Structures are given as structure tokens and as C-alpha cells.
Amino acid sequence: MAVQPILAQEHLVAELGELPPGIGPYKLAWRRLRRNKVALAFGGLFLLIVILCFLAPVYSADIAHIGPLDETHIEAALGPTGLPIGPTWTSHFLLGADTNGRDVAVRLLYGGRTSLEIGFIATLITMLLATILGTIAGYMRGPTDGVISRFFELLWAYPALLLGIALGTSLQIGGINLGFVTLTAGSIWVPAGIIGIVYIPYVGKPIRAQVVTLREREFVDAARQQGLGSARIMATEILPNLASTIIVFIPLILANSIVLEAGLSYLGAGVQPPNPSWGTMISDGIHLIPAAIHLTLVPGIMLVLCVLGVNVFGDGVRDALDPRSKSRIGP
Amino acid sequence: MLRFVIRRTLSTTALLFAISVLTFLIFFAFPSSNPALRLAGRTATPAQIASVEKEWGFNKPIYVQYVKMMGKIFDGSVTSYTQGLNVDHEIWSDLQPTVALAVGAGIIWFLMGVLFGVLSALRAGRLLDRFLTVISMIGVSTPVFFLGAVLLFYLGFQLGLFPNGDYVPIQDNPIQWLYHMLLPWFTLSVLFIGVYSRVLRSTILDMMSDDFVRTARAKGLSERQVLVRHVLRNSLIPIVSLWGLDFASIIGGGAILTESVFNLQGVGQYAATSIQNLDIPPVLVITMFGAFFVVLFGAIVDVVHASLDPRVRLTA
Secondary structure: OOOHHHHHHHHHHHHHOOOOOOOOHHHHHHHHHHHOHHHHHHHHHHHHHHHHHHOHHHHHHHHHOOOOOOOOOHHHHEOOOOOEOOOOOOOOOOOOEOOOOOEHHHHHHHHHHHHHHHHHHHHHHHHHHHHHHHHHHHHHOHHHHHHHHHHHHHHHHOOHHHHHHHHHHHHHHHOEEOOOOEEOOOOOHHHHHHHHHHOHHHHHHHHHHHHHHHOOOHHHHHHHHOOOOHHHHHHHHHHHHHHHHHHHHHHHHHHHHHHHHHHHHHHOOOOOOOOOOHHHHHHHHHOOOOOOOHHHHHHHHHHHHHHHHHHHHHHHHHHHHOOOOOOOOOO | OHHHHHHHHHHHHHHHHHHHHHHHHHHHHOEOOOHHHHHOOOOOOHHHHHHHHHHHOOOOOHHHHHHHHHHHHHOOOOEEOOOOEEHHHHHHHOHHHHHHHHHHHHHHHHHHHHHHHHHHHHOOOOHHHHHHHHHHHHHHHOOHHHHHHHHHHHHHHHOOOOOOOOOOOOOOOHHHHHHHHHHHHHHHHHHHHHHHHHHHHHHHHHHOOOHHHHHHHHOOOOHHHHHHHHHHHHHHHHHHHHHHHHHHHHHHHHOHHHHHHHOOOOHHHHHHHHHHOOOHHHHHHHHHHHHHHHHHHHHHHHHHHHHHOHHHHHHO
């Protein structure tokens, strides 16, 4: 499989006497990805979850007729034993209720929206900062590289969860005031920012390593000879060559961010109650095991499906962009 | 070799200093509110807050605060104001479950990861490989605290196969200790088994087309000998260094979630309860010690690695 594109070309050369018109690497990658039905199916699953979660207000208002923080239906929500009811599979309390009489299905979608928003924002922060810092460090070398690489080493030294906890507990009480922005304690930007920072070295280090080799290539020399400045070379010569690395890292960081958010929220250092997120919902649910297992299972399974979707799709994207890597699944 | 050790010692010292400064900034300088207020806990009276302020030197210049903090952490005089307990003392007495969890899980995930990785690589593209890939993908995508809680409920509570959490010290009852640790070990290992088997699988497959493998085959070694003596030996190098890193970060605070789900009463659970109570002093000390441990352990692994493999000390 690994050498198939070349074989196909040789085959065509033998048959037609010439090569067909060239296809760009991204178009080729897209073709490969399109053939990978498993990856597409899981990508579709993730997309479906995203769409459902962002339709949370619609579901809440038009189907369940109950808000995510609405505790007024408590009589209907608690069964004869006083424990919250399990899934009813009807529009009211589709996936059951929690101890405060809130609809689990509605909270699941709203919570997913929070978890996904945090995941997306965190991924954006990580990718943006890691790409900028990694590119500058690799291209400039010298003292600039020294400072940035030490910064990566420093963040890298903390176990990811521990750094998240340290920042989370410390910022949670007073929020943070950076002069130009003020984040209040309950804002989702606090956990998103924390997670975004935690994963910077995981992307920044490989990007820096790639830029170190890229800057020695002839086309960069050529650009320098033409008198282009460093900033221009980094933006127009180096950056496009990093694109496939960046694309491969996005699903990886997204999956990790969503899991880390859940972990931090479970510990109380992430999203703050009563706002639902998958992590806080699992956390609430675990305290009610064994009485009401559905409170743990519903958000947990949704979280696993979502992360699984991102991971399998991300694997497919990596295989499509780098067909030489034999880590791919099957032929 | 001596030069390598000296260089590594210097860079490690610098990194430890940087960690102490960053941790200080995270807890005392970044947030906008009064650090004494946060440190004293939620139920503190104004008098208590004033005494915390004096004890930690929050009315003094920032470098004095840093020196005070480091002094307090390393002479073991940090106390949790919420619980009134000495933090260092608590950490030492909670260390056994944490180490037991990390060591057991570390052995399991290494062996299983290697086994699954080799099987996957040997059967690349076939049914077994696909099956193992699916399993490892699910393992990588499942948060430990969710997995732990679900396993506890179904295998522990409903089927009664495993105890319902808690830790039994090994010196009290080794059999019960083992019995109580099985589920936590498994839970913590799942994620790493998934990662390691994937990494090993791709390393082996990439290596299978290398020249030295062709040479080994050409000189008449059986496929099994090629795999075990040549390919596996080489492809285990990245796995072993990865293991060193992961093991250190598990002891240094990565097992917080597992410990708290299984109520193992280790350092991780101490951290988890402190976070829930917004009891900052233990979180501060555990963060500092955790990061220190990871860096020191990493440095030792590097030196051992360099003494075994000259390429490392010559290129690094």
C-alpha cells in the first residue's frame, strides 16, 4: 500500500507513455481520506454530536420544554423511591432526570456545547501559539530559540493534569486580570485558556524541530537571496510547509482538550456548577453511584463517542496526509 | 560521559528553578485577588487571613515572598489552614498507595502495550490487528475517572468480583492489597496500553523495511529471531524512554483521577479533596513536588540512557 501511488504512476507511464497531469498533495490526501470509510464514519459521528449540541436550545425549548437549569419539574423527576428517574425514552426526561429534577438530555446537549466550545477554543489557542512560537524559535535560532525552547521545556515538565489543576484552582477564586482582559471566575474562557496553554509544548516542540530543518532548504535560501525579511519568509515560505503537521495535530489536541476539560471539571478545577459540562455531569453522577448510574453513563458515553470520533477521524487524516507511514489500519 | 552528566545537571538545576518561579507566579502573582485570602481557605476569619499574610510575607516585596514560599515548602512547615494539618506530613503518609498504583500499573501497561503492539504489527491489516486497533482507540478515548467509575459499579458493586475501592496497606494483608489494587491498575493502564501499542506497532512496521532487517534475514535468521533480536530490541528504545516519562508523571500527580475514583487515599486523592475544598496550600506543594519529581526522574533516565547508548550523549 505504501508505494501504491508510485506503482500506479509507473503503470500509467508504461501504458500511456506519459504521466497524467499532476494532482496537488492536498487533493491527493483528500482522495485517500475519502476512500477511508471508517475514518469518514467516525468523523461524521463527531460532526453529528457537534450539531446536536449546538442545537441544544432548540431541543430544550421545542421538544423537552425544560431548560438546563430548570428545577421546577421535581415531582415528575423523582420516582416513588425519591431517586431521580432513569431514561423514559419520551420527549420529557428522554434520558432521565438528576437529583435536582433537571432533564439529563437537555443538560447533556448544553453540557456538550460547553465541553466542545472549551475544546475548540483551547485547540485554537494551542495551535496558534505553538505554531507562532515554534516557527520563530526554529527559524531565528540563537537566544530567541533558547528562550522559547526553555519555555516549552518548562511547561512540558509539569504533568498536564497537574498544571491544569494549579492554574484552575488558582484562577478559579479570583478570576484573572491581565490589564487588557478580565476573566471572571465562572467564564468558560478560564478553563479553555488553561487547557490551551497546557498543550502548547506538545505541538510547539515538533513544529520547531520541523522548522529547523526547513530553514536549511534551498527555497528558503532563494527567498533570502531575493531580500525577503524573516517575518515574510516565515509566513510565506515556512508556514505553508507546516500545514500538514498542523492539520495532523488539530484532532489530536482537540481530543486531548476535551478529555482534560472533563478531568479538570470532575475535580472541580474546570467548569463551575451549576453550568453543565460533560465533566461536571459525570462528576455529579459519580457521587450518586450506585443509586442512579444513568447520571454517569449518559454523559460518559457521549464523551467517549465524541472523543472516539475525533481520534479515529484524526488517524484517518494522518494516514491520508502521510501515506508512507505504515501505522495505518489495514490495506 | 562526565561532560554529559555535568551539562545535564546544570540544565536540570536551571529547570527546577524555573519551575519554582512559575509555580510561585501561578499561585501568588497571576490572580488578581489577595493571595492570603485564597491561601487561608474559604472559611477563614479576618484575623486568620492577617496571620497568613504575615506568615507568608505577602506585605513584603515579591522576591521576599518567593524566598519565604520556597523556605516553607522545603523545611516542611506548610500547613493546610482549612484542615489544620501539616502538608508535607500528609504527603509522606499518603505516598504508599500512589507508588503502589504507579508501579503496578506501569508494569501492566508496559507488558500489555508491548504484547499488543507486537501482535498488531505481526498481523498488520488482518482481523486481530483491526480488533486491537479498535480496542486501543476506545482505550485512548475513555477518561480514566469514567472508566474507573463504570468498572467499579458493574464489576464491583453489581457482580461483586472486586472490592468497592479503598486501599489496604501491603504490610497489613498482601492478598487483600493485591485484590484491591487490580481494578485501579487496570483502569490506569488502559489509556497507556492503547498509546504504547500504537506507537510500537508503527515503529516496528517502519523498521521492518530497514537495511539491518534485510541483512538479518539474508544471513538466514528465522523471522522470529529477526523480530525478537533485531527489530523488537531497537523499537523498544522509544517505548522505554516514553515509559520513564509517563511513569514519572503518574507518580508526580497524574494518578489524581484514578486515586480519587477508587478512594485509594494516596497523594493524588489528597490533591483531589484539597481542590474540592479549595484548600490551596496542599495543591501548591503537590504541584511543586510533582513537577520536581518529573524533572529529576527524567534527568536520571537520561543519564542511564546515555550510559547505555553513546549516540545520546554525543548528540545531545
